[in-house]
Amino acid sequence: MSAVPSPALPQQTAAEQVRSVLARALSLSLTLDGRTYDLLGAHTIGARGRITLHPPADTPLTDHLAASPAGGVEARVDLTDIAPTALRDRVRARVALTGRLAPATPGDPGSLRLDLTRVTLRTGTGTTEVAPGAYTLASPDPLALEEAALLTHLADAHPDLVSDLVFLAGSRLPHGVVRALPLAMDRHAVTLRCEYGEGHCDLRLLFPAEARDAAAAGDMVRRLLTAPRCAHHHDHH
Template sequence: MRAAPSPALPQQTAAEQVRSVLARALSLSLTLGGQTPGGAPGPEESYDLLGGHTVGARGRLTLHPPADSPLADRFADAPRGGLDARVDLTDIAPTALRDRVRARVSLTGRLAPAAGDLGSLRLDLTRITLRTGTGTEEVDPRAYALAAPDPLALEEAGLLTHLADVHPDLVADLVVLAGSRLPHGVVRALPLALDRHAVSLRCEYGEGHCDLRLLFPGTARDASEAGDMVRRLLTAPRCSHHH
């Protein structure tokens, strides 16, 4: 029971979604393609990095492993062009939903020592995959480089938890806006996501759930505008709401 947004409605592009996931990610998982120093296939190796990455201009991803990490030794022996690598990130809803995974992002490419940044590693992207509840999408690395994170990406978690913890009445009123579009029997509704275009709610049932996306009457550029947009949703004419 999932409600897929109509492509005609304003929403983040897949490239913007990936940039937003990266912007707020605190941790990531790195898998190095199995390759021995001589170039022969070898076993894959996985590493978890917590707070060990930065995202630069055009989405360039740089990893900063601890100095005592085995990764440093791994790259001392690496071939000149670097190693095949995959970076995986999981986007988790900040509210206490049953199924909190909102998206999974995989970035594949070559990982090599970053020039002029001792101990850091840069990922040269060749492939990007975005998996959400509505399916899997390949994102063009060029589109990714040109995209920007949603302006609310870094403040989204605070806004959603504030809405859930302090304004459950507003959440209930937003669910009422959906009216006949929601199947009967909603057990609980919680804020799921927020971007400059809309707020999304997860409506949970005894079994399963559906996601409801409520379009703002305008575009929110920051946290205070997002709060205003949520309030304006509740006073706007009913005909402007979509999911």
């Protein structure tokens, strides 16, 4: 069972989601000519989302690149966004970026830029094509880099708060929840995964105001729990 975000509630655009996934990604897969290479800590994201790869020396990948045309080669970069908490079905999104891979600096094969031609985002709600222009103009969510720490802290140090947050759904949440854990957090909301004996549903609780940093996000969670019940906006599936 997966979430289908309500268009009536503020949420990240698909381009922002992609930029957020890239901002926190530590690894990616690179596919060239049907061969796939897993790279860990070998990429940087620059201004306007420019992706630069720094392939390790003396590996099959560098040999492959050395044999490629001087003008570059078609390539695909794949990233998987995984929830930092130990819940069911931890894959939150998959991003595929297709383009031409060429030296970032002419004559220097140590750094390669990916000139995008296609960006695809896959989540539990379906697949979205993101225009490369929209991707370059978007920014990561301001909580993207701190999200993992925020969610694991909420799950490990404040399980009572998680239970209280689930209670906010009231009768709108089906009975029989056996466990609830934080799934995601952005500037607009916190999302909890409510697990049942079989299956799960996701509960998205909209913050009273946008959270621009980690301190504000913590404050927004507390305000959710102290605000009048009628003031809460949420979406569950």
